[in-house]
Amino acid sequence: MQLSRRHFLATSAAALALPYSRVWAATTLTMGSVRIDSLSDGHLELPLDFTFAGLPEAEVSALLDRHGLAAGGLTPPCNLTLLRDGTNTVLFDLGSGPDFMPTAGKVIEALAALDLTPEDVTHVLITHGHPDHLWGLLDEFDEPVFAEADYMIGQVEFDYWMDPATVDSIGEDRASFAIGASRRLEVITDSVRKLADGEEALPGITARLTPGHTPGHMAYEIVSPDGALMVVGDAIGNHHIAFDQPDWPSPSDQDPATAAITRTALLERLATSGVPLLGFHLPHGGLGRVEKTDTGYRFTEEI
Structure with missing residues (x-):
């Protein structure tokens, strides 16, 4: 089956059937001539405090049990998105590289x-x-890994990481993030294209400002004659608390209040439209849909 024609902002709630297959490190979705693969960059190992610090302990404990999460820490997957349309081969994000x-x-x-x-x-x-x-931009010799590619990033996001004041304002725990980001973006500063909210990055791919996790975080809306998909990055950062309690502030976000507003609005739009999403830290390749529940939302994998 093929995806029916649908736009991210559509209001129909009818479900869409997605043809896909899974191979090592990849989940594949086809929309007519467009092929999208979810590529595994591995996984992270994080303490619970990274996501749950400051939240009600009893409710966090119940959430861990409900989702089968280990009390000792989190191991979120890292799913990069690859799009091929017969002309372009487009990678969304670069992964961690050798230094993270x-x-x-x-x-x-x-x-x-x-x-x-x-x-x-x-x-x-x-x-x-x-x-x-971002850190996968450079290899262990500080050479660009994707040397033939054209790069794009949100204007707000680029300006934030290239601002010398960011390293002092981001907080001690994340100062290395600022140093690492500016070092890598400096390599492509003369050629990278900076995108505005709503700008078409490539035919059928539109940048959508989704701030909060970082100041200029971008999601990417992919629309073809045969379907649609939203690459959400970390605007929806996990399959548990982000869906169960989207309005709760998360310490993983740089601006938790703004991120909660962004996340709730994005989940509502995806649930209402039926458009699938591909999430960077969502399970089993990250491809699925958002469903409303009595109290929040639920991530439903495409299996």
């Missing part, structure tokens, strides 16, 4: 599983500048 966590930085292996190399990538669209999304 040893459990991540595996995107080149995932590409190889699809018989692709970094040189095949024509465009890179960046959601935001955190290490697991």
